[in-house]
Each structure stands twice: as C-alpha cells, then as structure tokens.
Amino acid sequence: MSDSVKAIGIKPAGIKDVAREAGVSVATVSRVLSNGPVSDALRARVEDAVRATGYRPNLSARRLRSQHSLTIGLIVSDIRNPFFTAVSRAVEDAAFQAGMRVILCNTDENPEREAMYLRLMQEERVTGLIFAPTRATLAQLDRADLDFPVVLIDRSAPAGRFDSVVLDNPQAAALLVDHLHAQGYRRIAGLFGNTSTTAVERHAGYQAALAAHGLHAEARFVPPTAEAAEAEIARWLAEARRSGAMPDAVMVSNSLLLMGVVKATRTLGLAIPGDLAVAGFDNEPWTELVGPGLTVIEQPVHEIGRAAMTLLFERLDDPERATRKVVLSGTCVARGSTGGVG
Amino acid sequence: MSDSVKAIGIKPAGIKDVAREAGVSVATVSRVLSNGPVSDALRARVEDAVRATGYRPNLSARRLRSQHSLTIGLIVSDIRNPFFTAVSRAVEDAAFQAGMRVILCNTDENPEREAMYLRLMQEERVTGLIFAPTRATLAQLDRADLDFPVVLIDRSAPAGRFDSVVLDNPQAAALLVDHLHAQGYRRIAGLFGNTSTTAVERHAGYQAALAAHGLHAEARFVPPTAEAAEAEIARWLAEARRSGAMPDAVMVSNSLLLMGVVKATRTLGLAIPGDLAVAGFDNEPWTELVGPGLTVIEQPVHEIGRAAMTLLFERLDDPERATRKVVLSGTCVARGSTGGVG
DNA sequence: ATGAAAGCGCTAACAT
C-alpha cells in the first residue's frame, strides 16, 4: 500500500499521485475518470489507485481546463417560500440527471443582492441561469449583457427577450374571483405585493374578472411582507367600517401577505369566513390547517421547474431560436375560508 | 474604444485582454484586482480597461491558482424547514462579511444525498463545512477523512470529534413537559422523528421531565414526515380510546410532525386543546395561526448560524485546539394549544 | 512599482 494513504491533512491527492500509484500516465487516469477508451486491466489498476489515494478530482481545475462549468445558476426571490423550494427541487433533479450542479441564491427581493448574484454567476461561468427577478432588475436585464442564457420563472419578461415560464396569473386571479362570486360574495377587496410583476398580472386578472361580474374593484399594494399586509388590512378595514363599506371578501396575491391578513383577522376579532372571506395563492401545507382551511390557487410547482430546465437546455442547443414563454395554469383549491355568505 | 467591447456572446474578456487594453502587464491587472501595490495612474487605467472590456474574473482559475476556494459548504437536512433557512441566512451573512461564498445543499435526511454532497464538498475544495447530518452519516463521519474542518449544527457528535452548536434539547423538551404539567396535563404522549439525534435527545429530556413529575412516559418514533405522523397519531389514538387510556396532551419533536398531528386532530374531530393539548418545536410563522395558536419551543436560529461560523473560523485559525460544543437554550412560547385542562 | 515567467490540476491534442 502506498504511503499516500497516510497523507491525511497534508494535501489532497492529485491526478499525478493516482497515475504514479497505478503506474500509468495522467492521461490514462483522466480517461478512466471520464469513461474514455482504456483497457480493462489498466482501468482496474487506476480504480484501485483512486481508492488507495482517496483521490477526488479538483473541480476548479477541471472547469478551467474543460471550459464548461457544468453548473447552472438559480436565483430566487425568497427561499422560504415553498413555491421556490419546490421549484428548486425540480431544477436540481433535472440538473443532476444531466450531470450538472446548481448554485442556489436567495435575494429576498433585494435588487442589490440580485446584482451581486448576477455578477457571481458570471464569475462562476455558469452554463445558464434560471431567475425570478424583481421588477426593478427585470427592467434592466436586457442591458446586462450576460454570457449565458437566462430563463425567467414566476416573473415574465414584457419584451420577450428571454425565455420564461409563468403561471397564468390573470386566469388564476379570475379563478379566485369567480369562486368568490359563486359563493355569493360581492364586495371583494384585493391586496397585492408591490415589487413583482406577478402581483401586477394578478391584479389585472382580479380587475377584469370583477368587471365581468359587474363588480367594483378595490385594490391596494403593499411591500411583500406579512407585517405590511397585516398593518394595511387593519387600517383598511377600520376605514371601511367607518365609511360603512366593509368588504365581505379579500383576495391576496401571495402567501406571505395571506399570513398577514389572517393575523389581522385574529387581532381584529373577525371570523373567517363569517366576517370576511379570504382567498390567496400557493397551496402551502399550513393553509389547510388555518381556521376552516384557506382557499388558494395551487401552482404546478414541479412542472414549472422542469419546464424552466427544458427551456434552458433547448436554448443551449439552439441559441438562435425564438424566445418562448410557457404559461401554465393553476387550480383553485376551495376550502372553508370562502364557505359562502352566511 | 476597444473592439473587445463588441465581443458579445463570443467569449468573456480575460485578464490578458484587460492588460492589453490598459497597456500594462497581467501582473499589474492582478494587483489592481487584489488591491496590491500599484501607482494611482496605472490603477486608474486598469480600472477603465476593466469597465471597457466588461471583465469578470474567472473564479475557477483564481481558485485553482491561489489554492483556496474562499467557499464554505452548508449541508442541511431540510431546506423547507424555517429553522434551516434562518440558519443558512446567518451563515451566508457571516461568510459574506468574511469575503466568502456558501454552497448550500439539501439532503432531505437522505444518507445517499449526504454522501454525494460530502463528495462534492471535497471536489470543490471548500474551506470548511457546516453540516446537519442524519444519525446514520454521523456514525461514519470520523472515518470519512475530509480535508477540511466540519462544524455540526442541530445534531451533535457523541464522541466530540467535531465542533458543534446545538440546542439544549433535553432542557427544551423538559420546558415543554413542565409547561404541560403546570397546565394540568398528566397523560402526556410523545411523538419523535426516527432519523436524527435531535429527536433522541428530546426524547431523553421528555422522559426525564416526566419521571421528575412522577408521570408515565409513552413515546413513539416515526419517519420525519407529516404523513407518517398523521397516520401514527390516528392509529395511536384509536388504540388508546379502545383501551380507555387516552392521552390528554402530546408533545412532538419537530414542526413537520407537528403539522401531521394537527391534521390528524382535524380528521378525527378532536378539539385543541379540549380533547388533546399539543406542543412542539420551532416557532414557525404558521404555528401562531393554527387553531388557538400552537405552543412551541423557539430556537435562537440566527445565533446558531453565527455560532457555527465563529467555531469554523476559530478552527481554521487553530486546527489543533480542542473541539467545542456550543449549547444554546430555547424558550417556550406558550399559546392556546396548551390552554389547560377543561 | 512593474514585468516576465512559472505553474495550480486538470483535459485534449497529438504522437506513438
């Protein structure tokens, strides 16, 4: 047995050490590692040597030399959001199957962090990027001249300069409004986040659906936090009560805001759905457990991730082809929070 | 203006291009990039050239040459668990301040994935690793001879071969049991995950606290999923009802299981806390919103992340020093789910 | 303060 076995904590074995141990050239070792053409005899010797030396390839060296990182970037706006964890899982699975790694980054909807991570992606020479940008970054993204293809998720490009995969947000919002209408609600308020294009589209769908029912839309936009939503809803309902124009239902554009709204109903002592019906987005596990269960739009999260990877690979195959936008439909999961006017 | 500006989509500019553009040697460019000793005049020229060429350093090349990755690994068992997202945030912040990157990986408590990611960490030549291993992997971790220091979080090493930072699990479990006892509960069941050492410690604290109160412990272990918990609790309560030995409270060792238990009470039509009091771990946002609010142990998540990074840096400073174990206390957040015997 | 040149660990031509 070689003494390199004992070289612990000194320095990791390199391909040269393996070659020496096996009595072959480094090229042969490299070929074994990449399943190149090597005789069975030598292959076995090399594999033994790899084990004996505890050899692990140096990815930096490999990437530098081979000029491809086999890495794709994934920049999401909120890793705590189960939507993004599910998507990232799908992306990682697909990447792994293709022999690629994923660099996962979380921006918290902060444009500075987005800029920093975009820079990182360049420096890591990623093969491609899947990105859920804020509106602010999205507006500048064309001018960013990145050296790799980008697929947008959750938020879509207006111009069509990028491939993207999104939920049919207007339709989904309409689904919610139609459901509320069918349940007998007529004064349907809307609360939306103010940083993402998603909220803009959901607001559009909300407005259109209300108009179709001949109802009046009353929407407000808040920063995408539970606290902001809670405060705004409390203020709003207080005003509404004074003016005698209380809504009987509220639809909310994402799950963080939804949480804030539920909190507000608690502190205000409002019953769901008796005093106020509630509907939102994202079928997170806890929505089933809160109050009578919360009515939500369920997104095809895994498909969104898979579709993004598919678009990315197709783009890598053919950089010249026209950009595509994959639009997937959500489904309405009706629960007690929209139980009907009572 | 150089023509390299127009080289879009061809190939990213290298340090050589910058040097040519600025009319200096590559060494000078490198010095500017690393804030080395360079005259103001040349520095300015180089900085202009960097902008003109859109130069971004190639991290693979930099890491290969400099022989340090400036990267630390973070392997967690469940990225959806807000405990780990909070910890990872703290780790990332600390790393960023130290000019380092973080590679975040998610194992879903799967030993195969753990092994794969450990291999990855070696191949990426990470400077250090923060790791929340399953029991299975933990048992083999000493034999893994890794080329970097490891700090364990959430799960602690029995032997003390690794630095670690953990919650005082026995104490936290006792806190819950004491609270339940003070609220008048006497038949306190316990449901624990079967993959982590955390659950083992929490079980120990649960048992000791019950013994101290002269009460009988009745615990079960299940896979760490909501589904498993829901099924097991349903089965358990059915048996208990038949034998006339219904528990009046149940404590649960993590938030995933907690969700399963809440679900089970819904399908079984049990009132919380009237028919069954419930207490668990991790003060996740939704625990406040479910039923009368769920009583939970709150962990000092940010401090855990920071402490892990501190341990790691200290270890890198002095590889020879004795291993340490930082034990942090949790606090009991009492809510309606343990409102008292009716 | 600046430049020339060696070489990090690996892959891919090219040669045999």
Added chain:
DNA sequence: ATGTTAGCGCTTTCAT
C-alpha cells in the same frame, strides 16, 4: 490503447 505535452486564466515568485 497509451503516453507526452500544451495550455485553460489566473496568482505569485523572482527580477528589474
């Protein structure tokens, strides 16, 4: 099928 060798893009001696 196997070995030899030239770099990948950068940092870091070593000269100047």
